[in-house]
Every structure is written in C-alpha cells, then in structure tokens.
Amino acid sequence: MNSRSPRRGALQISEVANRLIDPVLARRAGINTMLLGSWDEIAGAAFADCSRPEKIAWPRRASEMAGEDGGHQPGVLTIACEGSRALFLSHQQGELIQRVNGFFGFPAIRQIRIVQKPVSPPVRRRRPPRPLTGEAARHLEELVEGIEGDALKAALKRLGTAVLGRNGQPRR
Template identity: 35%
Template sequence: MARLRKPAFVYKGVRPLADIIAAPLSAACRKRGFATLDLVAHWPDIVGPAYAETTAPDQLSWPRRPKGLIAEEEHEPAVLTVRCSGAAAMRLTLEAPQVIERINTFFGYRVVGRLRPLQLPPVRIGPRPRPRPVQLSPEAEARVRALAAGIDDDGLKAAVERLGRAVGGDSRGRR
C-alpha cells in the first residue's frame, strides 16, 4: 500500500503580499548592491519631500576589499547611484553632503560615502497620489445639493454629495 506524502507547503490562511514578494524582491535588491530593502523602501522618509518625487536609489557600489582585511576592521563606504531628473541632479549634487548624512543617520553607521546622480526618470514605488478635484461652478454645486436633499441619513447624504462633486468636477471630461 502506498503512503501518502505531505504537501511541500501548507496554507495557513491569507498571507500578506509583502511576505510573498519579500524573497524575490530582496534578491533583486542584492543584485543592485543593497543588502536589505530598507534604503529603497524608506527612501522618501530618508531624503524628505524635496527629493521623494524626483529621485530614487538605483545602485549601491561597494569598493573591493583587500585580501588581508578582517571583517571587523573599518570598511570603505559605498557609492550610491541615484536616479533623478535633470533639475534634481544638479540640486542633489549641491546638497550631497546633507543627503549622505541623512542616509548614514538612518542606518546608524557610514554606509554611503559619495552620491552619483544618474539622469534617468526615477522608478516610482507605491501608489500614485490622488488627483485633486476640480472646483465646481456654483450651478453644479447647487445641482449636487439638490440631488442629495431628499436623503435623510446624514452620512449617506455627505457621501452622495462627495460623489456628486467628484463626478461633476471630473477634469478628464467623462460624465
């Protein structure tokens, strides 16, 4: 009689997407010189709003170690290649010491010693910001309020008014 084998993996319910893609994403980051995802994932927090939209870390290049160097000895800092737009590249070059200090402060030791701007559009990670609604004309605002006037529930009435403003203020011309 044949024995039943256990499956190679066991489902334990719903798993977060971060757990599923962490290993392949970490492998891709290691190919670019990043030991962890921290610099890529926390880039907007590290550099602040001035560079969050116009720059992104691309590659971390570590210098080669001499053969006789012991692991505990002082290491040489890496060169961080940063993808950025043209104007941001010039600003980043001028403010490089402050950006390097913020990166090294985030990690708690001297990881980056020099920045190398690369004028390519940065790759966006995360959701795009929502578009701002277009201001409605007074006639359209009155029409939205008139359509929602017959609703008794205050929460539902407010939601219908928000929906009416979003549809009425659609800047792409769809109705």
Template identity: 45%
Template sequence: MSEKKEGYRGFRPLADMASGVLDPVLRKRAGINLALLQSWEDIIGSALGAQSRPLKILWPRRAHEDDPFQPATLVIACEGFAAIRIQHETGEIISRVNAFLGFAAIGRIKIEQKPVPKPAPPRRMQQAVVDAASEKHIEAVTAEIEDDGLRAALARLGRSVIAEKAKRGS
C-alpha cells in the same frame, strides 16, 4: 472565539514575503535593499524623493580581509533640476542614508541623469454600496469578531463581494 483568532496569527503580509524574495536579489545585483527603496522619500524628503531613485550601492573591492572598511558610493537616478539639488545637498543625503542604514556605509554620491518613473498614484477605493438586508447580514456575520480592525476589514470585503455579485447580475 479565541480558538478562531489563533488561526489568524499564521498569516504574513504579502509585502513581507515579497521583500524576503527581493532583498537577496537586490543586494546581490545592486548592493541595495528593499527597505531603502521603499523609504527613499522619507529619507531625503518628498520633493527630492519623488524626482529621484537610488539605483545601486557600489562597494569598493577589498584586496585582503585585513583591509580597512571603506564607505561605498550611492548611485542615484534623477532628472534635470533634481540633480543640482542632490549635488547641493550631498552631505545631508549621505548623513540621512547612513542614519537609515545604521552605520557609515555611504561616503559618496554619484548622480546619473535619467528618467525616473513616477510612482503610481494611490488607488482610491470606492465604498461598496449594498442594500439594507445585505448590510444587516454582514453585521450579523462579523458581530462576534473581537478585533475592531479585522471586523471592519471583513465587513468591507463582504460589501465588495456582494456589490460585485450584484453588478455582474449573479
């Protein structure tokens, strides 16, 4: 069985591959990375995070390589009342973003009042219902899988496939 488990190590989550493609584009176009976008609500709190989004980081131009480092400006999009709260909590937001980035990258915040798209609500997955014979078959097929999480995920997938086939009448 350990030989079969070896094959699973080569797979990477789609999010890892997507961030590998998106990070350079975001960094070049907006001076921002995907990790900051994905962690925004965790960084500034869920109340403000739901009403705002980081748009870009404006890095000051350096005339010479010897010029000292100057912190950047973080541009945040937000609506109405959130702008007042962000303005009031600017120091705290700068500290949290800098802690997330790992260095004093941000020195100022610029607020742009514009509509902020609401994040899509998480899809609620329904548990697929299958007959007893199909359930026994799924248990038999997945019984030898040692990893509990993988076994449960494959069992859910099997139930979904069988339920979908039954729904289509195949």
C-alpha cells in the same frame, strides 16, 4: 477563534516579497527593499518625487580577495534624478549622505553619484476601444440619435464605445 485574528506563523505578503526580492537587489544593486521603501522619507519632500536610489557600489578590498575579513568600507550610492533637479540634489549631497547613513545605522555611504534620467514611470496611453459591431453598435447609434452638437455626440459615442465594448451591456 476570531476569524480576523492572524494565525500563528502567518506572514504578510510584503514580508514574503521582501524576502524574495532583497537577495536579488543586494546581489545586483547592493540595496534592499527597505531603502527603496523609505526613500521618500530619506530624500525629503524636495527630492522624493524626482529621485530614486539605483545601486550601491561597495569597494573591493585586497583583504577580501585574499579571504580575510577586513571590516566594512563605505560605498558609493548611485541616485537617478530627473532633469535640472539633479543640480539641486548635488548641492544637498552631504546632508543626503548623513540621512542614508542614519537610515542604515552605520557609515554605509561615503559618496553619492547622481545620474540624470527619468524617474517617474512612463505614462501609459490607453489604446482606443475597439469599434462596436452588431447589436451594441446599433444600440449606441439609437442612444445618441437625438443629440444635436457634433462635439457632444462624438464624446458620447467614445464613452458609449468604452462602456458597451466591455461586454456589450452597460454596467448597472
């Protein structure tokens, strides 16, 4: 048996994750991971980087509350969009509804609601490395001792602190 061939019944991690996440997303937001994963293609190059689907609000039907199956009614898709690009996205609503409905394969969406807010994850700023102590600090001072330029010396000290601060020894 080839060690690279997949075992029978083996699942990819993404399949397992989607099976776990989809019910939660469906309950809370009315969407699934396939919609989120395909959003770049659905939104197109103009809006893929500045928008994301947030939820789908499905209308409650009187027949549903009475326990009858009244058929499907299209919902309202809420999309988060950054800044002024939301205005341009609003002009493309008709086309975007067609694309989303084409993705689902049936008229799932009748309206789009756009909410202006940041979409990109916030940039995490790294904390400065802890100052070196003991032998590592002395070793770094010896290494930068002959450097004349103050700016270069400071930059090399920052670099050395980051490198030596991990385990006290430079990586090789």
